[in-house]
Amino acid sequence: MTSKEASLHDAIAEFVADGDVVALEGFTHLIPFAAGHEIIRQRKRDLTLVRMTPDIIADQLVGAGCVSKLIFAFMGNSSVGSLYAVRRAIEAGSVSPIDIEEYSHYGLLARYQAGASGIPFMPIRSYAGSALTDINPNIKKITSPFDDESEIYVVPPLNPDVAIIHAQRADRSGNIQSWGILGPQQEVAFAARKTIAIVEEIVDDDVIRSDPNRTIIPGFVVDAVVESKYGAHPSFAQGYYDRDNDFYRSWSAISRDPEKLRQWIQEWIFDTEGHAGYLNKLGEGYFEPLIPVPHMSTPVNYGSVR
């Protein structure tokens, strides 16, 4: 099988173009931070950023001026703070530098599902009475052709130009395996025209093939697979490193002040020249306290012919 291995630089350079609709997904877990930083480093512009839960990565991309539109369902820095760069933009109102398009979690997830499935809409059991239907023309009501002629809200497909996700491991042909909280990664990869997968490690085919049910995205859906250890920092990779809660707590103080934010982006992204530089700057031993004690799954037997 053809290798799809690429450097982070090359994957972003080749598959992310100015003006693209780019989905960066990962639900609290496995957020593709290194890829987001590389987008900033390459000074991509006018992106429509799609993310169910815009968090620090969105604050950084908006703060760096890469984003002209944000499609989202929940924005925040968990319970420890706000996304001040995003808020400054949105709270500017009519002079905001970014447009927003707002859903609930399942509303946006259902758009990925419809996009992956090639269907013109996906019905979901909510939105009746929500003001989201007033401000978002993509949430429409239709009538069931069955029985009671009940009505239901539907959302249209979303097919990003590029999906960027992070996972624990893959082989060179891009079969992606992940465990722990899975998020909408499978849906967005199938929905997108191109998919970049960043992984903690590229492993031998045999490892992947010893557990095919663990593959969440088959290789044919993936256009580039990038090995980038700690590429989800400050979020986490189940079994590899825990969440850097100190960093999350420190973010408000940075993001609240536009000048501090600008300095942070300069220092940690533009000046680091790649993810390796970012890790160097964090310093040796930085991840030690975040590495969990091993807790292995009990192997299952797939059986082999006699």
Place this chain on the structure above:
Amino acid sequence: MTSKEASLHDAIAEFVADGDVVALEGFTHLIPFAAGHEIIRQRKRDLTLVRMTPDIIADQLVGAGCVSKLIFAFMGNSSVGSLYAVRRAIEAGSVSPIDIEEYSHYGLLARYQAGASGIPFMPIRSYAGSALTDINPNIKKITSPFDDESEIYVVPPLNPDVAIIHAQRADRSGNIQSWGILGPQQEVAFAARKTIAIVEEIVDDDVIRSDPNRTIIPGFVVDAVVESKYGAHPSFAQGYYDRDNDFYRSWSAISRDPEKLRQWIQEWIFDTEGHAGYLNKLGEGYFEPLIPVPHMSTPVNYGSVR
């Protein structure tokens, strides 16, 4: 957590009533044969049998007179024969003892998905021009409210009274783990009002909890969990035993002759008094040539707090 462990006899006696809509699922793999036999043994009547791929188990249930309606997408004994009891019934035409309701695979699967999701219909990208739309009023066309006003076919939810599935392992609270070909088991379990899960082995909680991503159905969806080794025979359980292809090949000669079929059901189901009796009758060592050589998954690390 409350134990949901039950005997096969009690699970069928308690949760399957005459007249019920009963889904027996498993796509080539993990077909719940022991449960089907127990339904025959308990002489359940007037069942609507739902199964994407009616095969020998359907032939047996129809042959034993348990079924008054069959909802399906593909009926057959793989490449080795026909289901003669089912065919005799259907080919009787206007005097057929059973009604049929026919879909394609995704049409029926989408009905489970809609049933599990509480939505009035699920859109699918096929059926335009198919005569299935003429003979099945559950396949209807609707107009998209978006953009181009394209049309799409939809199917309504299906919520069986009972879903019966087979899996490799579970804990006593009914968290079901399965690997290999997964079939529509997750969808039908969530769609059904009650779910009976038969497993090769009930294992300690720790085994299940060492690999939570392997759980396809959480315990709260399961009403009874039954340990019944070899309960999928003559189909297979990945890693436990291979398919009994000899049995599948022998079926046509039995099923083609109503008297032979009657005798087989008497001998192998009514006279065996339970799955243990059926296994006894197969004889010691029967499964030896079907047991695969171990081929274990590479464990993954979930990590534990330091």
Place this chain on the structure above:
Amino acid sequence: MITAIQTDNTTTATPAAYTASELLTVVSCRLLQGKRRVFAGIGLPTLAVALAQKSSSPDIEQVYESGVCGAHPPRLPETIADASLATGAEAILTMPVLFGYVLQGGWIDVGFLGAAQIDRFGSLNTSVIGPWEEPIVRLPGSGGAVEVMSNSHEVFVVLRRHNLTSFVNELDFCTSPSLRAARLAAPKVPTRGLGVSTVITDLGVLKADNTGELCLASVHEGVTVEQVQAATGWPLKLMEHITVTAAPTAEELRLLREDIDPTRVYLR
């Protein structure tokens, strides 16, 4: 003047021997009695479920928006994204299964929600203060709140600050509509459950009457009915019998402080 009538004679800790967080947790826990499956994020609801599991409701289960079911974290998770929620859980479901099948399928008995604003029938605003197009404060948005509201059999809302800013006559933005608002807006869309049945605040507990209107059901010790009415932005109706919240028992406090949150991650 209406006086609150204490109807509960459980032995209570001495007043002020517990914090507001502890009180809200204990009140929430008691309201969970008889419930089976709770959809909740990290924070007070998690504490309430943990307390229920260790006291009145050993079989109660918490389901997380991330898809984690039957979590058994060795220590209290610091965030919803804590790796310890996944390790040792009974199941981690995919997101389509969690939202599509678990929530929409009607498997959740009680959904816990918070909000910046709540109205008389339990509609919630978590999107914006001021107009959506010209926000004064941009809030996080719905997340899964719209789905939790529409699909749980009932919803408990926990609000740490009962005041005129949060209990409003009219929401700036209706993110998650009450059952009543949903039915008025789209009568042919099927609904499920009761919507917001219960609101737990630092002053007392509101419960929905049979029209869905939130009415005062109990006040905490030292709080008067008038005080709650004055802190509510609509003419707050009263249940026929208003109780005084029974204070946390010594055992409830011991469980919370020693077993469940010894490092006081949430018991601020």
Place this chain on the structure above:
Amino acid sequence: MITAIQTDNTTTATPAAYTASELLTVVSCRLLQGKRRVFAGIGLPTLAVALAQKSSSPDIEQVYESGVCGAHPPRLPETIADASLATGAEAILTMPVLFGYVLQGGWIDVGFLGAAQIDRFGSLNTSVIGPWEEPIVRLPGSGGAVEVMSNSHEVFVVLRRHNLTSFVNELDFCTSPSLRAARLAAPKVPTRGLGVSTVITDLGVLKADNTGELCLASVHEGVTVEQVQAATGWPLKLMEHITVTAAPTAEELRLLREDIDPTRVYLR
């Protein structure tokens, strides 16, 4: 009389040195050149893909209806339910992902189908001989055929017996409609791909012209054009240049017989 013109001068095995199954497999394999992802069940299509992988198209992938992708079975699977297809595969997808995302998402280049009856534009009957309500012979039904037909970029149909029973002017039942039938029946439902582009039979190969009508494109050695026309239940049109199928090469036969199906599970 139209004479078939042999345009292919590849070295061929001596006539009758191969079976009909071998010929159909080799013809199918050659038609797969340049294709990437093939949706097929067990049988001739699997052999054709295996042969393609070992000869002209090392990167071609087979996707199974069961959700198995990138199977590496140590021996040829006896049935689609062979456990050896799962062990060592690159991915096993859930059924909603396989049907919803892989098929409906348009990831399949070539879908292989069989049928009891085919019509002039490639509509297929796999449901019933006789009326649906009063069947003479009840057939298996669609399975995933309707979805494969609607969602693959093109469909190859393999029919071992080219005769008037299977090549009919009018189907008893249209299970899986041709692209043309789909568009006529429901012009506003979006379609994808070409429908049936190619039919491979024991007599020759039919290909769709630009209206979608199946026309004779090649005949196998020893078969005349008239013979194929007589075996077809509609006035069979001819492509401008009709070739004679190049016989299997010695290397193709060696791969099939020695490497791929040494126990002749499918090479009946």
